[in-house]
Amino acid sequence: MHIAVTGNIGAGKTSLAKKLADHFGWEVLFEAVEGNPYLADFYGDMPRWAFHLQLYFLKSRYEQVLQIQQSNKRIIQDRTIYEDAYIFAQNLYEGGIMSENDYLTYKGIFDLMMTSVKAPDLTIYLKADMPKLVSQIKQRGRDFEANISIEYLQDLNRHYDNFTESYTYGKLLILDVNELDYLNNAEDLAFVINQVDKALLYETPPRPKPLTIPSLFDKSE
Numbered sequence: 001m002h003i004a005v006t007g008n009i010g011a012g013k014t015s016l017a018k019k020l021a022d023h024f025g026w027e028v029l030f031e032a033v034e035g036n037p038y039l040a041d042f043y044g045d046m047p048r049w050a051f052h053l054q055l056y057f058l059k060s061r062y063e064q065v066l067q068i069q070q071s072n073k074r075i076i077q078d079r080t081i082y083e084d085a086y087i088f089a090q091n092l093y094e095g096g097i098m099s100e101n102d103y104l105t106y107k108g109i110f111d112l113m114m115t116s117v118k119a120p121d122l123t124i125y126l127k128a129d130m131p132k133l134v135s136q137i138k139q140r141g142r143d144f145e146a147n148i149s150i151e152y153l154q155d156l157n158r159h160y161d162n163f164t165e166s167y168t169y170g171k172l173l174i175l176d177v178n179e180l181d182y183l184n185n186a187e188d189l190a191f192v193i194n195q196v197d198k199a200l201l202y203e204t205p206p207r208p209k210p211l212t213i214p215s216l217f218d219k220s221e
């Protein structure tokens, strides 16, 4: 079984993945942050390092997907391969930070990978507004994230909204985490566990719109 936690920077994915793994006895696969050779450089000079960083995350996320698909364990993944392409890479391309050639090369590799990627059985979207994201990013105090702009976070949130509205890959549980503190508050954690339990048990209605990348299609037509 494959569970995935998705959401913007600072939404609280890593903490929730750990809590759910403890509760349900799942294994956790974390994001490639420690030892990532491009992340700090990327935040210092996005146009210079965007393509390198995207390829690095894509490679490490694809490794995780293969690991999950080859395993018979129950695994919770901290962020999905879809977010790399449909949120981060697309945002960098649309913002003029990643060139069209780089984006098309990246997308070509992503599309090839997608032929062998199976969707998670359940995806949990942690929906958070700016104040929550900003305060959690500040609180964890990573040097390289100190200069993340509000505009970058807002653009990512806009992509997250579009992505989750048209998500068709499988079951999606949307959790508004603005008022939740599942790290320190046992009631909040119990609420989240209950929501996850229900989502695992019941079918969710099919979602209406297919997932597309409009900007790319507009250009190639």
Ligand SMILES: Nc1ncnc2c1ncn2[C@@H]1O[C@H](COP(=O)(O)OP(=O)(O)OP(=O)(O)O)[C@@H](O)[C@H]1O
Binding pocket: 007, 008, 009, 010, 011, 012, 013, 014, 015, 031, 033, 039, 053, 054, 057, 078, 083, 084, 085, 088, 089, 145
């Ligand atoms: N494809 C990507 N492109 C650009 N930056 C990325 C990409 N994937 C992850 N990142 C960045 O890598 C870092 C990941 O850190 P981390 O694993 O703590 O996740 P996070 O997004 O901050 O999650 P959370 O606080 O919800 O646990 C963040 O700065 C995040 O924005």
